[in-house]
Amino acid sequence: MSAQPRDLRRRNKAARISRASGLASGKLVPHERTADLLRAVIEPGDILCLEGDNQKQADFLAAQLASLDASTMRDIHLVMSCITLPEHIELFKKGMIRKVDFCYAGPQGGAVADLLASGKFPIGAIHTYNEIYARYYIDLTPRVALIAAAKADRAGNLFLAANTEETPAIVEPTAFYDGIVIAQVNEIVDVLPRIDIPTDQVDFVIGAPYPMHLTALFTRDPAAITDVQILMAMVAIQGIYKEYEVESLNHGIGFNTAAIELLLPTYGEELGLKGKICKYWMVNPLPTMIPAIESGWVETVFSVGGEVGMERYTAARPDIYFTGRDGSFHSNRPMGQLAGHYALDMFLGASLQVDIHGNSSTVSKKRITGFGGAPNMGCQPMGRRHPTKAWLKAGREANPGPGSIPGRKLVVQMVETFQAGRVPTFVESLDAQDPSIKAAMQGVAPVMIYGDDVTHLVTEEGIANLGACHTPEERTAAIRGVAGYTPVGLKRSSADTASLRERGIIKLPEDLGVSPARANRSLLAAQEIKDLVRWSGGLYDPPAQFVDW
Amino acid sequence: MEKFQQSFPSKPVAWPASKKWALSGVVGSGNLEVLIEPNAAAPASVSYAVETSFPGYKDSWLAALGDFASHYAVGGTTITIHDQGASPIVITMRLRQALDLLTSAKP
Amino acid sequence: MSRVPYHELKARERIAAIVDPGSFSEIIPPPERVMSAYLPKLGIPVAFDDGIAIGRATIAGKPVYLAAQAGQFVGGSVGEVHSAKLVGLLKSAARDRLPCVFLVESGGVRLHEGSSGEIGIAEAIRAVFDCRAAGVPTIAVIGSDIGAYGGMGILSACCDFRLMTEHGRIGISGPIVIEKWMGKEAFDSSNRALVWKTSGGKTRFLLGDAEALVNDSTDAVRDGILSLLSRSAKPDLAFVKARQKFLQERLDTFGKTPDPDAIWAALGVRDVAAATLAEASEFVESFAPKKP
Numbered sequence: 001m002s003a004q005p006r007d008l009r010r011r012n013k014a015a016r017i018s019r020a021s022g023l024a025s026g027k028l029v030p031h032e033r034t035a036d037l038l039r040a041v042i043e044p045g046d047i048l049c050l051e052g053d054n055q056k057q058a059d060f061l062a063a064q065l066a067s068l069d070a071s072t073m074r075d076i077h078l079v080m081s082c083i084t085l086p087e088h089i090e091l092f093k094k095g096m097i098r099k100v101d102f103c104y105a106g107p108q109g110g111a112v113a114d115l116l117a118s119g120k121f122p123i124g125a126i127h128t129y130n131e132i133y134a135r136y137y138i139d140l141t142p143r144v145a146l147i148a149a150a151k152a153d154r155a156g157n158l159f160l161a162a163n164t165e166e167t168p169a170i171v172e173p174t175a176f177y178d179g180i181v182i183a184q185v186n187e188i189v190d191v192l193p194r195i196d197i198p199t200d201q202v203d204f205v206i207g208a209p210y211p212m213h214l215t216a217l218f219t220r221d222p223a224a225i226t227d228v229q230i231l232m233a234m235v236a237i238q239g240i241y242k243e244y245e246v247e248s249l250n251h252g253i254g255f256n257t258a259a260i261e262l263l264l265p266t267y268g269e270e271l272g273l274k275g276k277i278c279k280y281w282m283v284n285p286l287p288t289m290i291p292a293i294e295s296g297w298v299e300t301v302f303s304v305g306g307e308v309g310m311e312r313y314t315a316a317r318p319d320i321y322f323t324g325r326d327g328s329f330h331s332n333r334p335m336g337q338l339a340g341h342y343a344l345d346m347f348l349g350a351s352l353q354v355d356i357h358g359n360s361s362t363v364s365k366k367r368i369t370g371f372g373g374a375p376n377m378g379c380q381p382m383g384r385r386h387p388t389k390a391w392l393k394a395g396r397e398a399n400p401g402p403g404s405i406p407g408r409k410l411v412v413q414m415v416e417t418f419q420a421g422r423v424p425t426f427v428e429s430l431d432a433q434d435p436s437i438k439a440a441m442q443g444v445a446p447v448m449i450y451g452d453d454v455t456h457l458v459t460e461e462g463i464a465n466l467g468a469c470h471t472p473e474e475r476t477a478a479i480r481g482v483a484g485y486t487p488v489g490l491k492r493s494s495a496d497t498a499s500l501r502e503r504g505i506i507k508l509p510e511d512l513g514v515s516p517a518r519a520n521r522s523l524l525a526a527q528e529i530k531d532l533v534r535w536s537g538g539l540y541d542p543p544a545q546f547v548d549w
Numbered sequence: 550m551e552k553f554q555q556s557f558p559s560k561p562v563a564w565p566a567s568k569k570w571a572l573s574g575v576v577g578s579g580n581l582e583v584l585i586e587p588n589a590a591a592p593a594s595v596s597y598a599v600e601t602s603f604p605g606y607k608d609s610w611l612a613a614l615g616d617f618a619s620h621y622a623v624g625g626t627t628i629t630i631h632d633q634g635a636s637p638i639v640i641t642m643r644l645r646q647a648l649d650l651l652t653s654a655k656p
Numbered sequence: 657m658s659r660v661p662y663h664e665l666k667a668r669e670r671i672a673a674i675v676d677p678g679s680f681s682e683i684i685p686p687p688e689r690v691m692s693a694y695l696p697k698l699g700i701p702v703a704f705d706d707g708i709a710i711g712r713a714t715i716a717g718k719p720v721y722l723a724a725q726a727g728q729f730v731g732g733s734v735g736e737v738h739s740a741k742l743v744g745l746l747k748s749a750a751r752d753r754l755p756c757v758f759l760v761e762s763g764g765v766r767l768h769e770g771s772s773g774e775i776g777i778a779e780a781i782r783a784v785f786d787c788r789a790a791g792v793p794t795i796a797v798i799g800s801d802i803g804a805y806g807g808m809g810i811l812s813a814c815c816d817f818r819l820m821t822e823h824g825r826i827g828i829s830g831p832i833v834i835e836k837w838m839g840k841e842a843f844d845s846s847n848r849a850l851v852w853k854t855s856g857g858k859t860r861f862l863l864g865d866a867e868a869l870v871n872d873s874t875d876a877v878r879d880g881i882l883s884l885l886s887r888s889a890k891p892d893l894a895f896v897k898a899r900q901k902f903l904q905e906r907l908d909t910f911g912k913t914p915d916p917d918a919i920w921a922a923l924g925v926r927d928v929a930a931a932t933l934a935e936a937s938e939f940v941e942s943f944a945p946k947k948p
Contacts, residue, residue: 228638418636460638485609485637494619508620509645516642517573517649522664533933548848549932550699570687575666576703577728584686584704602701631701656678 009178016041016180017203027156027205028188034064034206041180041204042144044075045098049142049170050088053081053129053333054104054372055217055305056163058148060184060208065146066090077101079140081129081166082372083108085213092120099124101140102370103132109367116368116440126446128375130337133166136173145174145181148212151192152185156199159192162285162306162314162329163214168197169334175201184208193326216308216543218284220258223528228460231509231519232414233259234267236348238512239463240456241268241277244390244410248280250340250377252349256414258288260348265295265525282339285310285321285329287542290535291525293320303329304336304373309546313539340377345390346410347377351448352419355430356476356488358451358466360413364431371448378411378449394455397468408467413449414458417484424486425459426479451475457482462508469505481506551604555611556596557618561625563652571651574643581632581640583647585623592625594618601632613637617644659873662799663823667724668709670759673874674881675713675722682711683748684741692735694769703729706737710745712754716882721749724759727802732762734807735769739776746783746794755793755885758815763830764806777807784814785891793817793888795881798824799872803855805830813865816888819880820857820866822936827855849932853916858931858939862923863906869944871936 005011020040023033038061042048050065051058065073066087075098078091083105091097092115101124105112115121127135136142147170150161160167174181182204183197237260240246251257264278279299283289285307292298301321306314306329314321314329322330340347351360351374362369382405384391391407398408415425431437433445455467457479464478481497483489500506509516526532529546564587574582581601588596595618599610617623628644635643660673671680684690686704695702707729713722723745725732734742742758749756765773787794796812796819798804803825804812812818812826820826829837831845831854844850853859861869868884870876889895913919917928924945925931931943 228642231642416638418638422636460642484641485612490612510621515649515653516645517653519642519646520664520666520669522661522669527661527664530933534935538933549852550696550701570685572668572686572704575726575728576701580728582703586687600701602699629704631703633701655672656680 013178013180016043020204024204026154027199027202028154029204029206031060031206031209034061035067037182037204037206038065038068039072041182042073042076044073045077046143047077047079047140049136049145049174050078050080051145051147051167051170052084052088053166053305054084054106055215056148056165057085057213058146058184059085059087059213060206060210061146061148061182062087066094068096070094070096077124079132079136079142081132082106083112089115095120098122101125101127101132101135103127103129104370104372106369109369112368113366123440125441126370128371129166129373130334130341130376133169133334136170141177141179142170142174143179145170145179147171147181147183149183149185149197151187151189152183152205152207153189153192156202156205157192157195158183158185158197158202158205159194160196162311162331164196164331164333165305166333168332171197171201180204182206184212186211193328194324214308216546218253218286218307219309219543219546220255220286220288221529221546222258222262222288222524222526222531225255225259225262225521225524227520228416229256229259230263230521230523231514231516232256232416232458232460233263234514234519235463235509235512236260236412236414236458237263237268237271237273238514239507240346240410240412240458242271242273244345244393246277246346246390246410247388248282248344249278249346249348250282250344252347252374252377254350254414256350257348258286259524261286261288261292262524262526264292264297266523268297269295282336282344284331285314287529287532287540288526290532290540293317294535295525302336302339303331304333305331308543309541312541313536316539337373337376340373341379341381342384344409345388346412348412348414349374349378350414352425353430353432354413354415354426354457354479355451356426356428356479357472358413358454358457358475358479359430359447359449361430361432361446361448363437363446363448365434365437370446374448378413379453380411381409384409394467397465398455399470408455410456411449411454412456412458413454417459417461417486417489424488426483426486426488428488459484462506462511465505465507474500474505478505550600550602551607552598552600553607554596554598555614556591556594557615558593559595559618559624560622561592562623564625565652567656568651571647573647573650576631576633579634579636579639581630581635581643583643584629585647585651586627586629588625588627595623596627597630598627599630599632601630601634603632603634609637610640613640613644617641621645621648623648659871659875662821662872662874662877663801665874666728667726667759667761670874671709671713671722671724674759674878675715676717680711680713680722682709683745684710690737692737692769694735694772695730698768700730700768706735706741707732708738708741710741715878715885718882718885719754720885721745721752721754721756722759723757725761725808727761727800730766730768732802732808733764733766734762734773734777734780735766736772736776738766739773739780742780743776743783746780746787749794750783750787750790750792753790753792755795756787757795757797757881758812759797760804760808760812761800761802762804762806762808763802764808774807777811781811781814784811788816788888788891791888791890793885795819795884797877797881798826798857798866799877800824803827817868817884818860818866819868819870819877819884820860821870821872821877822852822857822939823872824857825852825855826860826865850916853932857936859916859919861940862920862925862944864902869936869940876937
C-alpha cells in the first residue's frame with residue numbers, strides 16, 4: 001500500500017506559518033506588517049472568518065484585508081456573523097469573495113441589497129448565530145480566522161474582557177482543525193487579568209494601532225419611549241408576563257422592551273409581581289435594566305455580549321452578572337443563544353413586517369438585513385424536556401396531540417401596526433417572499449420567525465393568542481383582529497373578531513384591566529439616561545453620544 | 550383643513566354624575582385632542598365631529614371611529630376631535646384615554 | 657426613587673397632581689369653546705382651551721388661582737385668547753387677594769396672531785404688577801423642558817418668585833436664535849449640556865434668578881409652591897433699584913466669563929461634575945453656596 005499522507009492540513013498550516021516566519025517575533029507581529037502577514041497565510045479558495053458580530057469588530061484586520069489586491073486575495077469563502085463595516089463591503093466590491101455565509105447585515109443592509117442586485121453578493125445562506133457556529137465544526141471550518149481581543153500577553157494568551165461574545169466559538173474549531181488564528185488586540189501586557197483563550201489556540205497576535213470597534217448597540221434612551229409603547233408594555237405585562245408567570249426571558253432590542261424593563265419597578269410593583277416574574281434574564285447588560293435590578297427584581301443576567309458604559313456597574317454587581325476571577329464581566333454568545341433556546345420561558349421581540357400567517361422578516365429588496373439571533377430565540381425548542389409553569393400553560397393552550405411535545409415556549413412578537421411614515425407592519429405577503437430575493441437564496445425566502453412558532457402577537461390594539469388558534473384560518477383572523485387600520489386589518493370580519501374576543505383569543509387593553517389613560521411616560525422608572533446614571537449610583541458611564549448634561 | 554361629522558350606533562354610556570365632560574390629548578404634531586360631552590337626546594348613538602389639518606384619511610378615520618363605537622359603550626355622547634396628523638394608533642389610544650378619564654373614579 | 661416626574665406630565669395632569677383632589681374648578685373650560693380666531697385662517701387646528709387651563713383650586717387647603725400652559729400646542733405660545741385667560745386670572749387674583757400660580761411651559765408670544773399676542777402679554781405683565789402692588793403673591797413654576805421663553809420669560813421674571821427644577825429653563829431668545837445671531841462657536845444650540853447649564857434651573861438658582869430649586873417631582877413642586885404662597889415682594893422704587901444694582905454687579909463680575917462651569921466654580925461650587933449630576937435637593941444641600 002502506498003504511504004498516503006493523512007495530515008495534509010497540518011503540513012499546509014506549517015507551510016503558511018513558515019511563509020510568515022520573517023514577520024513575527026514569537027507570535028507577535030508589528031501592526032505595520034499586517035498586510036504582509038495576511039498575504040503570507042491566506043491562500044485563494046480559503047474559508048476565511050472575520051470576527052464581527054453586531055457589537056465587536058476586528059476592524060483593523062478587516063481594513064488591512066480590504067486593502068489587499070484582488071489578484072492575491074481571491075476566491076475566498078467568507079464566513080462571518082455580521083457584515084457591519086464599510087470595509088466588509090469593500091471585500092465584495094473588489095471581487096475577492098466567491099461565496100458568503102453570514103447571519104446579519106443590519107448597518108450594511110442597504111449596501112448588501114445593492115451588491116446583490118448587481119450580482120456581487122454570492123450568498124451561501126443567511127443563518128442564525130448558533131447555526132453558523134455549529135457549521136464551523138461541520139462544513140464551514142475556517143482556514144484562517146481574524147479575531148479581536150482586548151489584551152494579549154507576550155506569550156500570545158488572550159483576555160477578552162467584557163466582550164467575549166463569539167471569539168471562543170470561532171477560535172476553537174479553527175485551532176483544532178489546523179486553521180490559523182490571528183488576533184488584533186488593544187494592548188500587549190506582561191500579565192493578563194485572566195486568560196480567556198490560551199496561546200495554544202492562537203498563531204499570531206497584532207497590537208492594533210487603535211482599539212477595536214465597539215458599538216453601544218443595546219443602549220436605548222428612555223427619552224425616546226412613546227406613550228403608545230408604554231400602553232403596549234402595560235398590555236404585555238398584564239396579558240403575558242403576569243398571566244403565564246414568566247420567570248426566565250429574553251428581550252429583543254427595541255424601545256418596546258425597554259419600556260417593559262422600566263415599568264417593572266412602577267407598574268409591575270403595583271401589580272404585586274416582584275419575585276414572581278422576570279427573575280432570570282438572558283440579555284446584554286442593558287442600562288434600562290438598572291432600575292429593576294436596583295429594585296430587587298432580578299436574580300441573574302447572562303449575556304451574549306457586553307455593552308459599552310456598563311463595565312463598572314456589572315463588575316459591582318457580581319450577584320447578578322457573570323464575572324471572571326479578575327472581577328470583570330464575562331459574556332458568551334453561543335452559550336447565551338443556547339440558553340435562549342432551551343432555558344427560557346419566553347422570548348419577546350419585534351419585527352418590521354408580519355404576514356397573515358404570523359411569519360415575520362426584516363428583509364426587503366432595499367435592505368438585506370438577515371436574522372441575527374431571532375430565529376433561534378423565536379422558535380419552539382422541540383428538544384426541551386424540563387417543565388415550568390409558563391411552558392406547561394402555553395402548551396395546554398396549543399392543545400398538542402399525542403405525538404407532540406406537551407409544552408410551548410412563549411414566543412411573542414410585539415409590533416405597532418404602522419412603522420414610521422405610515423408604512424404598515426402587517427402585509428398579506430412578506431417582501432422577503434419576493435421572487436428575486438428567493439432566487440438569490442436557493443429558493444428559500446429569508447423568514448426570520450415562522451408563524452407556527454409564535455404564541456402571541458402584541459400590538460397597540462391588544463394581544464392575539466396565536467398559540468391557542470387551532471386552524472390557519474383562525475390564526476389569520478386573530479392577526480387581522482389586532483392589525484388595526486392597516487389594509488390587512490381592515491379586511492377583518494367584525495363577527496370573527498367579536499367571537500375571538502369572546503373566547504379570549506383576542507384581548508383588548510380594557511379586557512386585561514389596563515387603563516389607557518395611565519399609559520404615559522411618567523409611569524417609567526427612569527425618563528432619561530441621567531436617571532439611569534442616578535439609579536446606578538454613578539456606576540453607569542454612558543457613551544458620549546448619550547450624555548446631554 | 551378637513552371637517553366631517555358622523556354618527557354610529559353604540560351601547561349607552563354609563564355617564565358618571567360627578568363629571569360634565571372629559572378631555573384627552575393635546576393638539577400638536579402627530580397628536581390630537583378628544584372632548585367627550587353628554588348628548589342625552591340620542592342615547593343609542595355616538596356623534597363624532599372631526600377637524601383635521603391632514604386631509605385625505607377619512608376612510609381610515611371612519612374605520613377607527615366605527616370600531617371604537619362598537620367596542621365600547623359611548624352611546625349618548627358627542628365626541629369632538631381637533632387633529633394635527635395623528636396616526637390611527639394614536640387616534641384609538643386618545644379615544645380610549647378620554648373614555649377612561651370619563652369613567653374612572655378620579656375627579 | 658419612584659416619583660411622579662413633573663416635566664413629563666401634560667398641563668392638566670400637572671394641575672391634578674398638585675392641587676387637592678377634586679378642588680380644581682376650571683374657568684372657561686373646553687366645552688365653552690373659547691378658541692383662537694386666527695389659527696383656522698392659517699389652516700392650523702385649534703385647541704378647546706387655546707393651550708392654557710385656568711381656574712381656582714386649593715393646595716393643602718390654601719385657595720389659589722392657577723394656570724397651566726400646554727407646551728405641545730403651538731409651542732405653548734400666547735395668543736389673544738390665551739393671554740386674555742392669563743389677564744382675567746390675574747385680575748381675579750388681585751380682586752380676591754388670592755395667590756396666582758403659573759405652571760409655565762411656553763416659548764412666548766404666538767407670532768401667528770400678530771400683535772394680539774404681543775398686546776396680550778403686555779397686558780398680562782401689567783396685571784402681574786397690579787397683583788404685586790396689592791401684595792398678592794405671583795409664582796412662576798418653570799419645570800418643563802420647553803421652559804419659559806420670550807414674553808413668558810419676561811412675565812415669569814416679573815412675578816414675585818420663580819420656582820424651578822433642573823429641567824426648567826428661563827430666557828428670552830431661544831438657543832437656536834442665539835446660535836443664528838452669534839454663531840456656533842459662541843453658542844452651539846445642539847449642545848444640550850451647554851443650553852441647560854446656561855439657562856437651566858440649577859444655574860438660575862445659583863445666579864439668584866430663581867428663588868427655589870426643587871426635585872423634578874410633583875410632590876416637591878407642590879411643597880415648593882406652598883413655601884412661597886404667603887410671600888410677596890412689593891416692587892417699589894427702592895426694590896427695583898436694589899435689583900438693578902444686583903444685576904449690574906452680576907454683569908460686571910460674570911459678563912466676560914466664557915462658560916457656565918466657570919461661573920459655578922466662581923460662585924463656590926467645588927465639584928462641578930458631581931453637582932451637575934446631583935438631584936436638585938442634593939444640589940441645594942451639598943453643592944450650592946448657602947444663601948444669606
